[in-house]
Amino acid sequence: MDQILYEAEGGVAVITLNRPEAANAQTMALLDDLDAAWTRAAGDEEVRVVVLRANGRHFSAGHDLKDRWPGPDEITLEWIYNTEARRYLEYSLKWRNIPKPTIAAVQGKCIAAGLMLCWPCDLIVAAENAEFSDPVVHMGIGGVEYHGHTWELGPRKAKEILFTGRPLTAREAEQVGMVNRVVPLDRLDESARELAERMAKMPPFGLRQAKRAVNQTLDVQGFYAALQSVFDVHQTGHGNALSVGGFPILTRLEDMKQRIKQV
Structure with a gap:
């Protein structure tokens, strides 16, 4: 079964995460296929808007901890550092900056690395049952590789979510401006499609420049430089785990496994 599905119609490309049996946990191969889908949508002149969605109960449980890493x-x-710089930080920044509006449609759990899939999108439509969390402080790491937390949530809410590991509900995410719309689960795809089709009627160059204006403003305020800097901070967590446990995901790994089982 293909881990990523792609279709385009009426100026809207739909990219679908398709590992429902694993709560759309992300393997390296899945991320490479996802990047290929984003690249395809960005290069298709008929596509004006891109929707990212997921099959199954949950948007994404984050990194697949069963994916192969080198042995201890x-x-x-x-x-x-090299692996995460490419597949996590660089991919997410690339998706953020494709010159077309993008929408993430999120249902169920969106855990840790799941945030690195929806945060790069320009708009987020969330089902009422959506929950957003980043519990990786349990692993001795200060957050995922793409540190959108402070920008998406504000500093105090970002600290609360990181310090406690608790999930943010869809309504809470809407209140702080991280989510654009909260809709019933059975209307999630329909709502995202309606929004995409409305945007697709706008002049494509105008959409491109409007997106560039907002992203450039964030970058002038320090977004890009901050992400690069915090990525290096993130790596100190891995360095500490290596020195303590000999393997980067062994520190509190059982806690993380239990959390994913609860999905």
Whole structure:
């Protein structure tokens, strides 16, 4: 089964995460296929708006902890840094900056690395049952590799979510401006499609420049530089885990497994 599905019609491309049996947990291969889908949508002149959605009960449970990493005797911080810089930070920034409006349609759990899929999108439509969380402080790491937390939530709410690991409800996310709309679960895809089709009627160059204006303003305020800096801070968590446990995901890994099982 393809882990990523792609279709385009009426100026709207729909990219679908398709690992429902694993709560759309992300393997390296899935991320590479997802990047290929984003690249395809960005290069298709007929596509004016892109929707990212997911099959199954949950948007994404984050990284698939069963995906293969080098063994404890092979792992190095350099390998971790290079791998995460490419597939996590660089991919997410690339998706954020494609020159077309994008919408994430989120249902159920959106955990840790799941945020790195929806936050790069320009708009987020959430089902009423959506929950957003980043519990990786349990692993001795200060947050996911794409640190949108402070920008998306504000500093105090970002600290609360990171310090406690508790999920943010769809309504809470809407209140702080992270989510544009909250809709019934059975209307999630319909609502995202309606919004995409409305946007697709706008002049494409105008959409491109409007997106560039907002993203450039955030970058002038420090968004891009902050993400690069915090990515390096993130790597100190891996360095500490290597020195303590000999493997980056062994620190409190059982806690994380239990949380994912609860999905």
